Amino acid sequence: MDVENPVSKSQFYKKWIDSFQFVKTKKTNSFSKCTTCVTIERLMSKTTSFEIRAFYKKKKEEHNIRQMLERKYYYNKKDQAQRNPSQHMSIIIDGMDQAKTNLPHFAGRNPKVG
Ligand SMILES: [Zn+2]
Structure with a gap:
């Protein structure tokens, strides 16, 4: 593979159409x-007002x-548990993508809460 001279975007798409038409991309972000x-983001896209957009940006x-501080807090607790496992324990629980299992699941996409 020639990483120094990558193909142009148009060459890439031409090759895709010519030889890899069977390769499809997902319409939604997984x-x-x-x-x-x-x-x-939805509220921001509905307005062109500079002031309102600035408010949503803030x-x-x-x-x-806040999300960054929560992650920082979690990593700190995780480190404490690794350093001193007889005193601390850290557990993280996250929702798994049910689309990859054969288990019963909710139809449609459910946004993460947080
Ligand atoms: Zn968020």
């Missing part, structure tokens, strides 16, 4: 998004900071 992010930044 990474689930949190309800807060989706809501803020809300998004506050939300991202």
Whole structure:
């Protein structure tokens, strides 16, 4: 593979059509998004007002900071548990993508809460 001289975007698409038409891309992103992010992005897309967009941008930044602090808190607790396992225990629970199992599941996409 020639990583120094990659093909152009148009060459890539031509090759795709000519030789790899059977390769399809998913229309939706497989990474689930949190309800807060989706809501803020939706509200932001509905307005062209600079002030309102700035307000939502600030809300998004506050939300991202809060998420970052929660991750930081989690990593700190995880480190404590690794350093001193007789005193601390760390457990993380996350929802699994049920689309890859044969188990009964909710139809449609459910946003992550948080
Ligand atoms: Zn979010």
